[in-house]
Structures are given as C-alpha cells and as structure tokens.
Amino acid sequence: MAFFGFKDIDKLSEVDMAIYRYIVDHDEQVPLMRVRDMAKGAHVSNSSVMRFIHKIGYNSFPEFKVSFKNENQDLMRSQQNILNIFTRDAFPHDIEKTIKLVAHLMLDADNIVFFGMGGSGAIAEYGARQAASLGFNSFAVKDPFYPLIAQLQNTSNNVIITLSVSGKTSEIVETLNNFVNSPDTILISVTGNIESPVARIGRYALTYNVPETRIHKYYDLTSQVPCVYIVDGLLMELHNQDIERQK
Incomplete structure (x- = not known):
C-alpha cells in the first residue's frame, strides 16, 4: 500500500478526491489528526473518510497514519537535493x-x-x-x-x-x-x-x-x-x- 503511489485515482469519487487533496495539502499534520479532524478539514463526514481509507487499501485509520508518516518522510528525504543542481x-x-x-x-x-x-x-x-x-x-x-x-x-x-x-x-x-x-x-x-x-x-x-x-x-x-x-x-x-x- 502506498498513498502517494495510489494508481486508481480515476476510480475515486468527488468526495474521495476532496479527502485526497486535503491530505496532500496537509501532509505534515495528517499523522496527528483524528478521523473527525480530517473530515472537518475536507468538509466531509467521518464515514466518508473511513470509506476512503478502506478504498485505498488500509484496514484502519491508525494503520493509514503510520504508513503515511513513513512514506511522507521517505519522500521528503529523497526530495532534499532535487533542485540543488548548481550554484x-x-x-x-x-x-x-x-x-x-x-x-x-x-x-x-x-x-x-x-x-x-x-x-x-x-x-x-x-x-x-x-x-x-x-x-x-x-x-x-x-x-x-x-x-x-x-x-x-x-x-x-x-x-x-x-x-x-x-x-x-x-x-x-x-x-x-x-x-x-x-x-x-x-x-x-x-x-x-x-x-x-x-x-x-x-x-x-x-x-x-x-x-x-x-x-x-x-x-x-x-x-x-x-x-x-x-x-x-x-x-x-x-x-x-x-x-x-x-x-
């Protein structure tokens, strides 16, 4: 499972995409959020958040947060020198x-x-x-x-x-x-x-x-x-x- 590598974006509903974009825009805060925090921020219901979490392959919200935190940290480490091409x-x-x-x-x-x-x-x-x-x-x-x-x-x-x-x-x-x-x-x-x-x-x-x-x-x-x-x-x-x- 990989949030940033999720390949079936075209299968997500408008509500799912609202949640997806909210997570991407608040990647540093996501590991500290509760379900209702994410639902409030994305302007959706708690149940919509959980359906989204299951749809992208996670069994629970805590499992998603741990996986997302590790994936995001790995991504940030790999991006540190991307634009440092020359001085x-x-x-x-x-x-x-x-x-x-x-x-x-x-x-x-x-x-x-x-x-x-x-x-x-x-x-x-x-x-x-x-x-x-x-x-x-x-x-x-x-x-x-x-x-x-x-x-x-x-x-x-x-x-x-x-x-x-x-x-x-x-x-x-x-x-x-x-x-x-x-x-x-x-x-x-x-x-x-x-x-x-x-x-x-x-x-x-x-x-x-x-x-x-x-x-x-x-x-x-x-x-x-x-x-x-x-x-x-x-x-x-x-x-x-x-x-x-x-x-």
Missing part, C-alpha cells in the same frame, strides 16, 4: 562581463546562428526563437552536416553561438573550423568544458562547471540547466542593450 560557483567570476560583451556582438550582427546537437540542439532552437522574437535575424542549426558554409557564404557580420556540454564533439569542431579564419563570422561557445576545442576555438567562451553524468556509456544526462541559464542571460542582456540603443 553561482558553477560559473566563472566574470561571466556577467562576458555575457555583456557577447550580447553587444549579437546586437550588431546581421545573422545570429545557434548551433548544437542533441539536447544542446533543442536549446539552440529555443535561443534562436527567442532572439527572433526580439527582432533579430536568428536561426538554429542542429545538424552538423547542414550546409552552413554555403548559407553564410555571401553574408557578413555573423555570430555563431555553439552549445556543447563537452565541447569535444568532433562533428561540431569540424564545422567550426571552417569559420576560424573568416573575417565575417565571430565564434562564441557555451560549454561545460573550458579546456575543450569548442571553448578555445572562438572569441569568447561562456562556461559553466557541473558534474558530468552518463548512463550506458553513450547517453549524456549532464544537466543542461546552466546552459539554458546562460542563454537566457544573453537574451535578456541583448534585449536591454537593444532598448538602450533605441533611446
């Missing part, structure tokens, strides 16, 4: 200054390209869409074999922002090498590895430091939250500088 220490001390410099380059760019693969590609799409919403010519590239060289061939004043957790993906590095000596393209990176080729290849590297997590050797589960945090910071600063310029 300010995960970023270089001068990250804000670098964001301002990169945003200034984006402000003057004719084309802003967000480039990434896999999960980084999804963030690239997000960044490009948001930049476009701000009125800038921006698009995302998720395919390292996309003819980006041809697309930017007759353009100038381009900024390519590459997103890569490891900064070592060979396909990404090969693509960027085509723009290293281009006077018309500025390379920026957002990466979790300051020593990586992607970080070294561009003018500015916006870096962060979080533990790398992989499963089954090939699947990267390293948190992308710091990357999104930096991208959002870039977009916010870009918007602010755009407003200042228009004054």
